[in-house]
Amino acid sequence: MGGQGYGSVRVIAFGPLAEFLGSRSHKVQLQDQMSIEDVVLDLGAESWIDKGLIVALNGEHCPLDVHPSNGDEIALLPPVSGG
Numbered sequence: 260m261g262g263q264g265y266g267s268v269r270v271i272a273f274g275p276l277a278e279f280l281g282s283r284s285h286k287v288q289l290q291d292q293m294s295i296e297d298v299v300l301d302l303g304a305e306s307w308i309d310k311g312l313i314v315a316l317n318g319e320h321c322p323l324d325v326h327p328s329n330g331d332e333i334a335l336l337p338p339v340s341g342g
Contacts, residue, residue, distance in 0.1 A: 268329070270286070270298060270302065271283060276304065280303075292326065296323035299312065313338065
């Protein structure tokens with residue numbers, strides 16, 4: 260009920276996204292009904308969504324609208340580029 264904290268998630272970023280965020284590992288405090296997309300926005304990495312950001316929750320690929328729980332791990336993987 261009211262007054263209960265939502266906890267936090269650990270975010271691991273890879274490749275150029277880790278460089279963009281300044282480090283590979285981040286801790287984000289969860290707010291009410293926060294989705295993975297909200298976590299990405301909280302980190303200031305919204306520009307990566309349009310570039311094809313891939314996310315995983317606890318090792319499983321998932322969409323951005325999934326709601327993580329306290330203690331979950333979110334992996335942010337930049338799009339694969341090639342030529």
